[in-house]
Amino acid sequence: MRGRLCDRLLVAVQRGRTGLRALLNWRRVLDRLRAVLRNGITTFIVLTVTLWLMPGVRATDVLDTMGLVVLVAVVGAVLRPLLLAGVTALGGWGAMLLGVLAQVIVMVVALELDPSKRLSGWPTVGFAALLAVVCAAIFDWMMDSGTEDTFLAESKRLMRGIRRRQARQDGGPLLDLRRPRPGTEPGLLVVQLDGVSEPVLRWAVRAGNLPTIGRWLRTGTHxxxxxxxxxxxxxxxxxxxxxHGASRQIPAFRWFEKDTGRLMVSNRPRDAAVIEQRLSDGRGLLHEGGVSIGNAFSGDAAINLLTVSHAALPGRSARGWAAFMASPFGFTRALVLGVGEVITELHQARLQRRRNLEPRVSRSGAFLALRPASMLLRDVNVSLIAEQMARGAPVVYCDLVDYDEVAHHAGPARPESMRQLESLDRMLGVLERLGREAARAYRIVVLSDHGQSQGATFRQRYGETLEEAVARFSAPDQTDAPSVPAEEEATKEPDFPHPPIAPVLVVSSGNLALIYLTRHAGRLGRDRIDAIYPQLVDGLAGHPGVGLVVVREDDGPVAYGPAGSHRLVDGTVEGQDPLLPYGPRARTDLLRHQQAAHVGDLVVISAVDPVTDEVAAFEELVGSHGGLGGWQTEAMVVHPAEWPVTQGDLAGPDALHRQLAEWLAVLGLRTVEPRREMPVASLPKDRDGAAARLSHSRDG
Structure with a gap:
């Protein structure tokens, strides 16, 4: 017994010596001295400017200000750990509120304790503290020349703290202050750059504007x-x-469900939760201990952070959320820089108007809030990724939306959008460098979910919205049209909300629109639609802004255009083929889409310019996606070069799901199971009579 105690004491002494040597390591000491000097200079300059700007503040010498700098440092050292604990305990919205106030609280206390008493009264002191915090954020950003160095340093500090805490919980040394060694077990980090098409990314790399991705590609690692x-x-x-391997559960960004009378909007948390119940079989891409950050759906992840279908802010266990909120280089910095984003956006919109740049749309209103919000979300997401990398999550999947939000209103290849793409590339560089602090050896895959296509909107080009065009072709509303068949009358009609949904409902998603005859149950064919609204199909097909109208007929779906038709099942064309402007995959895409759940009675896709590949969105967006035409269907994936691609040309997101699952299996992070084939009704036949390969598979 005594021998065991002696052994434990000896181990503890050795570990303590190791920790002390690490504490006194000259490089570590030098790094700390640099950080202290930088913080001291920043605080001195900020306080000097703040006191100079405050009216009625009497002049004091430099020594008084230097004393206040020391006081701020001491108060911060005492209060910040307490505030971080409070932020962690509150979680969610409470963390956001306290995160906003944390830096102000530190400055208020320091100014109240200032022996020179240059400021007095809570309103004055509070305003001065807020001004000092704002000036500090701006000054730090200027010192870093717009780089992410400070953000990177804070993220590394967070990761080291998490890993040391985990080591102590696992029985590690109490005094081990060394930098934790990088993990050796494999891990996978998947970063989705929302809306970035493969042509745009390739062009940006060739132009030298994406140094991180460019280096990966040029050196052959990816x-x-x-x-x-x-x-x-x-x-x-x-x-x-x-x-989830279940893309055909979703026919568009928005759609109507006749059986429930419900308009589904996939980025609405309540609807996203319902949709995920339909998608999930418990074996999504992230089901074996993975983490979902900022996504629409969870992928059956063990941990969900800012995932729409789960509709909750990170809780108390998400230390990355708390650290970001409480850090002076986190939420406060993002808020200040967000104001700068709003000013930048107003300036860029004004330049477009002055230069008469076309096409363009209004960039005011809600978009002014979306732009800084997307930047804030990006920084939060990276902090959450850093935390999960420190914890050793086997696979992390995160969606970064900055580029997509700006490209919708500015255009996918406009300078404003490209600057957002450049900032995302910098964040990839941050994540790459954070990998040295991670508990696993993470490999990085970068992919996009779709591209974007540019063009003046449908309303701008033709002076009316698609809804107005549909109203023209369906007027008058023929309530006395041929009676509904008996079997259709027996179907329970949906309980429509108030006000009642229009009898002809147009639901648009980019340059794709689904049209529903809401008073008639089930999906209607051409004969029934013509009987109710005789001008609707031909009127839409002949509209100069419409490229395709797809409607079901007795022998399968048919795509109608202004001068011809294309029967999708066997490829029979009459007149001019309306599918030609949409590329060689259009027929397969449309056939697969016809088998999606809750697809409209009519599917409408706007015309595409054969010269510029521009499309006319049915929404007021200069950059759009959702349908066909242009670059919106040309997504990209950047992956380690030695990983084989076994899923052919990766046609469709389900194929990409299978490929990612295979890569996870190669890394030993996923158990491979036999693929389960999901039944598909009425598989179409091609000209040779063979069933088209449209089966929907969901595999392990």
Missing amino acids: TMRGWHTGLPSTTPAAQAGIL
């Missing part, structure tokens, strides 16, 4: 290839496929 999204080309459909 390779880039395109993958075809199919129809619909939207984030929810792509993530339903990538994360």
Whole structure:
């Protein structure tokens, strides 16, 4: 017994010596001295500027200000750990509120304790503290020349703290202050750059504007290839496929369900939760201990952070959330820089107007809030990724939306959008460098869910919205049209909300629109539609802004255009083929889409310019996606060069799901099970009579 105690004491002494040597390591000491000097200079300059700006503050010498700098440092050292504990305990919205106030509280206490009493009264002291915090954020950003160095340093500090805490919980040394060694077990980090098409990314790399991805490709560590999204080309459909292997559960970004009378919007948390119940079989891409961050759906992840279908802010266990909120280089910095984003956006929109740049749309209103919000979300997501990498999550999947939000309103290849892409590339560089602090040896895969296509909107080009055009072709509402068949009358009609949904409902997603005859149950064919609204199909097909109208007939779906038709089942064309402007995959895409759940009675896709590949969105967006035409279906994936691609040309998000699952299996992070084939009704036949390969598989 005594021998065991002596052994334990000896081990503890050795560990203590190791920790002390690490504490006194000259490099570590030098890094700390640099950080202290930088913080001291920043605080001195900020306080000097703040006191100079405050009215009625009497002049004091430099020594008084230096004393206040020391006081701020001492108060911060005492209060910040307490505030971080409070932020962690509150979690969610409480963390956001306290995160905003944390830096102000430190400055208020320091100013109140200032022996020179240059400021007095809570309103004055509070305003001065807020001004000092804002000036500090701006000054730090200027010192870093717009780089992410400070953010990187804070993230590393967070990761080291998490790993040391885990080591102590696992029985590690109490005094071990060394930098934790990088993990050796494999891990996978998948970063989704929302809306970035393969042509845009390739062009940006060739231009030298993406140093991180460019270095990966030029040195041969990674390779880039395109993958075809199919129809619909939207984030929810792509993530339903990538994360769950079930993309055909989603016919568009928005759709109507006749059986319930419900309009589904896939980025609405309540609807996303319902959709995920349909997608999930418990074996999504992230089901074996994975983490979902900022996605539409969870992929059956063990941990979900800012995932729409789970509709909750990170809780108390998410230390990355708390650390970001409480850090002076986190939420406060993001808020200040967010104001700068709003000013930048106003300036860029004004330049577009002055230069008469076309096409363009209004960039005011809600978009002014979306732009800084997307930047804030990006920084939060990276902090959450850093935390999960420190904890050793086997696979992390995160969606970064900055580029997509700006490209919708500015255009996918405009300078504003490209600057957002450059900032995302910098964040990839941050994540790469954070890998040295991670508990696993993470490999990085970068992919997109769709691209974007540019063009003036349908309303701008033709002076009316698609809803107005549909109203013209369906007027008058023929309530006395031929009676509904007996079997249809027996079907329970949905309990429509108030006000009642229009009898002809147009639901748009980019340049894709689904049209529903809401007073008639089930999906209607051409004969029934013509009987109710005789001008609707031909009127839409002949509209100059419409490229395709797809409707079901007795022998399968047919795509009608302004001068011809294309029977999708066997490829029979009459007149001019309306599918030609949409590329060689259009027929397959449309056929697969026709088998999606809750697809409209009519499917409408806007015309595409054969010269510029521009499309006309049915929404007021200069950059759009959701349908066909242009680059919106041309997504990309950047992956380690030695990893084989076994899923052919990666046609559709379900194929990408299978490929990612195979890579996880190669890394030993996923158990491979036999693929389960999901039944598909009425498989179409091609011209040779062979069943088209449209089966929907969901595998392990």
